[in-house]
Amino acid sequence: xxxxxxxxxxxxxxxxxxxxxxxxxxxxxxxxxxxxxxxxxxxxxxxxxxxxxxxxxxxxxxxxxxxxxxxxxxxxxxxxxxxxxxxxxxxxxxxxxxxxxxxxxxxxxxxxxxxxxxxxxxxxxxxxxxxxxxxxxxxxxxxxxxxxxxxxxxxxxxxxxxxxxxxxxxxxxxxxxxxxxxxxxxxxxxxxxxxxxxxxxxxxxxxxxxxxxxxxxxxxxxxxxxxxxxxxxxxxxxxxxxxxxxxxxxxxxxxxxxxxxxxxxxxxxxxxxxxxxxxxxxxxxxxxxxxxxxxxxxxxxxxxxxxxxxxxxxxxxxxxxxxxxxxxxxxxxxxxxxxxxxxxxxxxxxxxxxxxxxxx
Numbered sequence: 295x296x297x298x299x300x301x302x303x304x305x306x307x308x309x310x311x312x313x314x315x316x317x318x319x320x321x322x323x324x325x326x327x328x329x330x331x332x333x334x335x336x337x338x339x340x341x342x343x344x345x346x347x348x349x350x351x352x353x354x355x356x357x358x359x360x361x362x363x364x365x366x367x368x369x370x371x372x373x374x375x376x377x378x379x380x381x382x383x384x385x386x387x388x389x390x391x392x393x394x395x396x397x398x399x400x401x402x403x404x405x406x407x408x409x410x411x412x413x414x415x416x417x418x419x420x421x422x423x424x425x426x427x428x429x430x431x432x433x434x435x436x437x438x439x440x441x442x443x444x445x446x447x448x449x450x451x452x453x454x455x456x457x458x459x460x461x462x463x464x465x466x467x468x469x470x471x472x473x474x475x476x477x478x479x480x481x482x483x484x485x486x487x488x489x490x491x492x493x494x495x496x497x498x499x500x501x502x503x504x505x506x507x508x509x510x511x512x513x514x515x516x517x518x519x520x521x522x523x524x525x526x527x528x529x530x531x532x533x534x535x536x537x538x539x540x541x542x543x544x545x546x547x548x549x550x551x552x553x554x555x556x557x558x559x560x561x562x563x564x565x566x567x568x569x570x571x572x573x574x575x576x577x578x579x580x581x582x583x584x585x586x587x588x589x590x591x592x593x594x595x596x597x598x599x600x601x602x603x604x605x606x607x608x609x610x611x612x613x614x615x616x617x618x619x620x621x622x623x624x625x626x627x628x629x630x631x632x633x634x635x636x637x638x639x640x641x642x643x644x645x646x647x648x649x650x651x652x653x654x
Contacts (some may be wrong), residue, residue, distance in 0.1 A: 529579015
């Protein structure tokens with residue numbers, strides 16, 4: 295018994311550790327200067343690199359978790375079963391995974407610690423068919439690329455050069471507990487349905503542009519010893535955001551009907567995630583100064599070139615326990631549904647989905 299108790303405690307500890315695991319797969323920020331004069335240095339270069347890296351390390355996991363929460367949206371269905379074949383349903387849904395929502399609460403440290411909210415939208419077309427015997431299957435799909443739709447997004451400092459988005463998934467459901475009439479027409483138990491599904495989300499967004507920045511403490515040695523001079527940077531950059539995530543989700547959900555017009559449902563789920571969120575930023579350009587002393591030494595004002603490279607890759611939580619609650623309005627064959635899930639591990643990451651569908 296003692297051995298079993300010890301094994302059980304170790305197993306629970308391992309399970310809790312897996313729930314809390316979320317790591318940086320790869321993270322690096324480098325700033326390199328090639329000078330045209332001797333002795334060009336950034337006195338606080340290490341601190342500047344660390345500040346950029348800390349910002350990425352703070353927000354990277356937040357975005358990765360929002361991807362995981364957004365990936366499992368797209369199935370807003372308020373009925374325990376679609377029915378037997380050939381009964382089917384089809385609709386559209388807009389879901390979003392949202393993390394670090396305490397950013398919007400001025401009384402919380404997240405509002406001013408440099409972190410940002412993570413919001414991942416996930417619009418999909420979803421469809422399903424009843425298989426009989428309490429079984430049905432539901433699928434979802436969304437795909438978009440710049441070759442299909444070019445929104446022409448461009449500002450003074452950024453231009454969308456390319457993007458590809460893909461979201462797909464499917465789940466099989468089984469109505470394990472059948473419906474029961476409690477108060478006819480007023481309130482009825484519609485059953486309990488268990489499900490197992492897989493979801494995949496992929497995105498690749500590339501942005502290019504021009505970037506300007508000022509440095510007030512670059513030190514230049516141009517004959518009279520090291521002197522701090524104001525230096526401006528003018529260059530080009532390429533940025534890329536890339537993600538790929540697969541989620542496997544098991545759920546158990548109970549359904550209730552109120553006056554037939556409303557369907558209320560609630561339940562629990564557990565999601566396992568495998569994937570990553572990656573950020574890349576590369577910039578290069580000229581460093582120049584309009585300092586009078588330096589202009590006297592070098593009329594073109596050129597100090598050198600600067601190369602900025604930052605590559606960061608993050609993983610979401612490997613496992614996320616969730617609580618689900620939803621409400622559906624039944625207008626004959628037309629159904630309007632809203633639902634939300636909360637990450638029970640930290641109770642602050644959520645997702646939300648709204649959808650419209652027809653069921654026959």
